[in-house]
Amino acid sequence: MNTIFARGPSLLSRLILASVLSVTLMVLDHKLDSFSSARVFLNSLVSPLQYMANMPGEMLSEASKALTTRQQLLDENARLTQANILMSEQLQRLNMLKKENDKLRRLLGSPVRQDVRKVVAELMAVDNNPYSHQIVINKGALQGVYEGQPVLDDKGVVGQVMQVGSTNSRVLLIADVTHGVPVQVMRNGVRAVVSGSGQIHSLILNHVPHSTDIREGDLLVSSGLGEVFPEGYPVARVKQVIRDESRPFAHIEAQPVAELDRLKYLLLLWPADAPERSTDEEEAANG
The missing domain is CATH 1.20.5 (Single alpha-helices involved in coiled-coils or other helix-helix interfaces)
Structure with missing residues (x-):
């Protein structure tokens, strides 16, 4: 095939x-x-x-x-x-x-007198009573704190100690209505008493005659009278002067130099003649 x-x-x-x-x-x-x-x-x-x-x-x-x-x-x-x-x-x-x-x-x-004994304290609490201006600090009798002791911050006078415990103390602020500080005008030395108004940013100068030479902007410093606050520490600055002849005295308001609503560290002062504590005593009191 x-x-x-x-x-x-x-x-x-x-x-x-x-x-x-x-x-x-x-x-x-x-x-x-x-x-x-x-x-x-x-x-x-x-x-x-x-x-x-x-x-x-x-x-x-x-x-x-x-x-x-x-x-x-x-x-x-x-x-x-x-x-x-x-x-x-x-x-x-x-x-x-x-x-x-x-x-x-x-x-x-900051203190005017460098030779006085001083201790730094710290804010512990703020009184919540709206009619009283008080704070609590972390220093007490163990550190030698006493009633009536002046208290400052880095700008000026804050108040004075009113109650003392063993490890803490209660401080009455200068804005409290029950507090008063003898002051003098830095510009001319005129003396007066500045009292708390109950408001944290306002103080009142009481019983000041109309003819008194006090002006807005004047710096008020502690006069040393009353033997509570040493002389020369800033207290307040005059912010308003009203001279109404229908009133017996001038109405004068001042603003605290210290930052009373921002306190944290405070300075406790002792009299110039107070004995200095030794370093060992300080450490034992703080420790």
């Missing part, structure tokens, strides 16, 4: 022929470099296909790098934000400590 298509060489013959042809071409290419131009042409022809085949991998690699970089930036931003918050909190504490240190320095350096 005749077939339509004649059968060619066998598969083994084809393999042998292809092998011999390949070896011959490799030898010729190696010895004579006959196919260099053809190789360059084929490489140029296949190059776009290689780029296309490699493109998905490159895209995935770049995307991975972008995601990694973005995550690193997010992590770094979170870390820096936390560090900034911590540094801000530390800065706030340092600022507060600096202000407290400045106040303590002013307390210890």
Whole structure:
């Protein structure tokens, strides 16, 4: 039976022929470099296909790098934000400590008399009675505190001790209606008595004749009379003078120099003739 298509060489013959042809071409290419131009042409022809085949991998690699970089930036931003918050909190504490240190320095350096004994006390509580202005401090009989002792802040007179406990004391502020301080005008030495009005930012000068030379802005300092407050400590500054001839006395208001609504550290003063306590006694009393 005749077939339509004649059968060619066998598969083994084809393999042998292809092998011999390949070896011959490799030898010729190696010895004579006959196919260099053809190789360059084929490489140029296949190059776009290689780029296309490699493109998905490159895209995935770049995307991975972008995601990694973005995550690193997010992590770094979170870390820096936390560090900034911590540094801000530390800065706030340092600022507060600096202000407290400045106040303590002013307390210890502000008194007119440098030779008197003085102790720094700290505010413990504020009386919540709206009709009384009193505070509690953390120094008492163990530190030598006594009734009637003058109390100052870094700007001026605050009040005087009215009750003494073993480890704390109650202070009556100069704004209390029951409190009075003998004062004199710094400008001309005119004497008067300044009393509390019941308002934390206001004091009253009582029984001042119309002819008395007191002006708005005058600084009132302790006169030393009464032997409670030593002479020369700032008490208040005159803020209003009303001379109404229909009244027997002038109406004069003053504002305390001390910041009575912002007290924290206070200074206790002893008389000039009070004996100095030794360092060991101070540490034992404070300890």
